[in-house]
Structures are given as structure tokens and as C-alpha cells.
Amino acid sequence: MGFIFLLNGNLMASDSTKELAFNFETGSNYSYSYKTRSNSKSTLFDITNNKENKTKTAKFDIKCIAYQNDAFILDIKKDNLTIRRYLKKNGELKGSPSEVGVELPFFITFPNGNWKVSQTHKTSKNIRINNVNCPATWLLTLRSLDPKDSLAIIDFSAQVNLPQDQTRKKSLKLEGKVWFDYFKGNITKANWISKYNLNFSNKEIAVIRDLWTIETNSWHSLELLNTEDKK
Amino acid sequence: MKKLPIYTFVFVFTFLGAGLFAQNLFDITSPFKLWLLNNEARVLTSLNFDANVIEQLSSPFSIMPDTKESLSNASEDLWNLHRKYYKFLDNIQGIYTKVKRFETGKLSILLKRARPEIWCFSGLETFEIILKTGVTLNIREAWHQTMLQALDINPVTDKDLNNKLANTLSQLTGTEKRILSEYFATFAALYPTNIKIRQLDAFIKAGSRSQPNLGIAIQDIIHLKEVIRAEFDSTDNLGIDSLLELEAIMSDSSTDSKLPQKQATDQWFDETTTDEEDIFNIW
Numbered sequence: 001m002g003f004i005f006l007l008n009g010n011l012m013a014s015d016s017t018k019e020l021a022f023n024f025e026t027g028s029n030y031s032y033s034y035k036t037r038s039n040s041k042s043t044l045f046d047i048t049n050n051k052e053n054k055t056k057t058a059k060f061d062i063k064c065i066a067y068q069n070d071a072f073i074l075d076i077k078k079d080n081l082t083i084r085r086y087l088k089k090n091g092e093l094k095g096s097p098s099e100v101g102v103e104l105p106f107f108i109t110f111p112n113g114n115w116k117v118s119q120t121h122k123t124s125k126n127i128r129i130n131n132v133n134c135p136a137t138w139l140l141t142l143r144s145l146d147p148k149d150s151l152a153i154i155d156f157s158a159q160v161n162l163p164q165d166q167t168r169k170k171s172l173k174l175e176g177k178v179w180f181d182y183f184k185g186n187i188t189k190a191n192w193i194s195k196y197n198l199n200f201s202n203k204e205i206a207v208i209r210d211l212w213t214i215e216t217n218s219w220h221s222l223e224l225l226n227t228e229d230k231k
Numbered sequence: 232m233k234k235l236p237i238y239t240f241v242f243v244f245t246f247l248g249a250g251l252f253a254q255n256l257f258d259i260t261s262p263f264k265l266w267l268l269n270n271e272a273r274v275l276t277s278l279n280f281d282a283n284v285i286e287q288l289s290s291p292f293s294i295m296p297d298t299k300e301s302l303s304n305a306s307e308d309l310w311n312l313h314r315k316y317y318k319f320l321d322n323i324q325g326i327y328t329k330v331k332r333f334e335t336g337k338l339s340i341l342l343k344r345a346r347p348e349i350w351c352f353s354g355l356e357t358f359e360i361i362l363k364t365g366v367t368l369n370i371r372e373a374w375h376q377t378m379l380q381a382l383d384i385n386p387v388t389d390k391d392l393n394n395k396l397a398n399t400l401s402q403l404t405g406t407e408k409r410i411l412s413e414y415f416a417t418f419a420a421l422y423p424t425n426i427k428i429r430q431l432d433a434f435i436k437a438g439s440r441s442q443p444n445l446g447i448a449i450q451d452i453i454h455l456k457e458v459i460r461a462e463f464d465s466t467d468n469l470g471i472d473s474l475l476e477l478e479a480i481m482s483d484s485s486t487d488s489k490l491p492q493k494q495a496t497d498q499w500f501d502e503t504t505t506d507e508e509d510i511f512n513i514w
Contacts, residue, residue, distance in 0.1 A: 034298050040302065040304055040306070042305040042306045049305045051307075052303055053302065053303040056300050058298055076294065076295075077296075083297075085293065091292070103287070105287050105289070105291065106291070107293040108291045108293075109293075129284060130280065134280075170277070187292060194289060196285060200270070200274050202270065207420055212274060212306075214305065216302055216305075222292065
């Protein structure tokens, strides 16, 4: 009975906690497709202007060169341009020799060690634009673990404090979902959306007049197309 | 002789400054334009900063290369509309300034009575051979043309200011005019003591409604060229004596011009002063 209990206990633990880590096979090639589209709206008094960009698709390949010093050495190739990045298992960027001097995006990283379902992991950074700091935080919540497909579903969202004042009211909502194959150690699919709104008004003493409202929405999706093993 | 350069310096800059002074005196569009430009600058600064932040967050996975794509930008429609407004307001300002500068008609009367283009050539009459070659007409016409250039009057485009104003107003559609009016109302609400916006709004609305005569005095000034030519063609072109000519002009009752009739132009200019109580002034 104790043995059965212990066995069941272990199974229960693997369903509720898991260490999520990238695990690229040296020599393998991973092909991804990235799609994006956006629309925007501007409002002036009772006049509204809408604009929409068509869906754009880009493809890129990741080739794992080696694993050294606790980092995967990856060649990421897009449109005949290759960049090299050194990636830790949790997704943290250790180095990028081909992007020296380039302001890289704020990347999501997984927590080290076991991650419990419904547990939220935070990473924060000061995004620096034109000598102005803008604090930003990624919030990642492990929603579920599917042992059948070895898929972990993670919800992620960004918290950003955009600078604003009495005349410029802003909101930015960025959230998405990623499906991570924890057995193979790679992202199979991810979708995310960002919604931005700026409301601009004028204020003189006791008089406030709304002038313009500008909204921008964008949708993104990332999908693993295929994997070519070194064999 | 020593003071000649100083006098020349003062004369030139006074002459040049007169145009600028007139432009500033009758300026009714700058407050609104500066207000709109300032607001645009603030929004553009915000949009640029925020776009950079969004860009930093839009590629959240470190396995992704640079995938920056230009987002759709509906705010461009706002800036395009404002650019139309700036061009429109510049044209309106030009017409308004011309009308205000010459509306009294005093300059056209002075030119018709004093005939400075005759005076300036009277000293050369001793050279009879020059008179016979027809230089007199050329000099008088050249003087008139130079005067128009100095006054910034284009004899082609400024001849009919009504038409010019109608063409300017037609640059905007009905919706764009309505939005511009709402902009004016917003500006007036924020800055109730600013009278220039009321003058501007009144001028545009009057131009949209009626077709009164604008710029009659300018037409008189431009028409002087035909008068010069007609007078010259009516003489024998021989033995012209400027003094006799001027005496004839002075005694001629038809040149005793009245002030150009200000036909219903009062409605164009909202000359209200700041006598209204500013209810938003709490100081």
C-alpha cells in the first residue's frame, strides 16, 4: 500500500509541477513561422479613421550548433541573415555576438527548477528609451500540464508603466499563451496580442477638452513547422 | 555725406520692416496654428516613445530574430488633415492681410492723385530725344510694377480676391470645414480671451456664405497700369510736360476718387474687443 501510495504520489507531482527548459538537439534544425497583423484607429471629435495591415508571414530557422558553458549556441537564420545567440535552458539570453550595440527586446524566461501549475513567475526590467526608464514586468502563469502530449500551457502578460500625465492617458495590454513541449524542450506554438490606447486632451485652468484618441492593436503567432534531426 | 549710409540703412530697413509689421499686425492664424502644432508635438513624442516600448515587448521569445513590422498607423490621417489646415490657414492669412492693409483705399487715392510715376521721370524731360523714343511709358510702367512688388501685390492672383478666397475655401471639404470649426470652438473654450480666433472664424464663415467685394482698393492699385497706358496713348507722345500733365490730372474731377466702397465688408471682420467678462478667469 505504501508503495502504491508513493507511486501515485510521484504521478501526482509530475502532473502539477515540471521543470520547463529548452533542450535543442545539437545539429538539429527547427523551422518556425511567425505571423503578424495590426489595425489602428484614430478618433477626432466624431470622426473615426481606421487602418489595417494585412497579415504578414515570416519564416526563420534555428540551428543548434553546440551546447557549451551552460548555453545553447544557436544560429537563427531569417531572410539570408544569420544571427548567433547563446541561450540558457530557461530562455535567458547569455550573449549575442552578432547584435552588439543593438537594443534587444525584453525576453521571457522560465523559472529555474520545478514550476507548479497556477504558479506565477515574474521577471522585471527597466526598458530604456531615449534616456527614460520604463519599468516592465513579464508575468508567466503555468496553466496546465498535459502528460499525454507533454505540453505545458503557459499564460503570459506584460505589466508596463507608460509615462503619462493629465493630458495624456495611456493603457497598454499585452497578453498571450504559449504551448511548450517539455519533453522535447521547445516552443510548439505561441499567440499573443497587444492593445494600446492613447487619449489626448487639453486642460486650461478649469476647462478640459478631449482632442484625439489613438488605438493600435496587433496580433502575433509563432508556430513550429518542423524539426530536422541531425540524423 | 557721412550720414548718407546711416540714412540709407534706416530707409531700407524701415521699408522692409513695413511688410513684416503689417503681417504681424493682421496676424489672426498664428495662435491657433501654434496651439495645434504644440499638441501634435506632444502626441508624436508620446507615440514614438510608446511604440518603442511596444516593440521591446512584441518579440518576447529569445529564439525569435528581429521581426519588426511597421504597424498600421491611423494617426497619419490626423497629421494629413492638419497639413491641409496649415496650408489653408496660410492662404487665408495672406488674403486677410491684403484686405486689411488696403481696405481703407487711402493708398490707391494717393497714387491716383499724386502720380509718383510721373514725378520720378520729370527730371529727365530735358532730354527730348528720350521722350521721342517712348521710354517714358516704359519707365512709368516699370515704376508701377516695382511698386506692386514692394507692396507684395500679384497683379494676376490678387486682382480678384473674391475668387482667390473662393478657391481657398474650396480646398477643404464640408466635413473638414466642420472639424476645423470644432477645433476653433475648442480653442476658444480653452482660451476665451483670444479674439484672433473669433476674427479668423468670422472671416472664414463670411467667405463661405456671401460674395461681397473684397480688395476693391487693390484692384484700383493694379488698374493704375491701364490708366498709365491709356493716358499715354491719348497724347501725341511729343513734348510731354510732366507739370502740365499733373495739373491736368489734379483738375480732372474723375480722379478725385472717393474711398473704395466698403460694400458689406464689415461683416468679414469681427472687431469685437475683449470687453466680455472672462468667466474662467479666477485670478
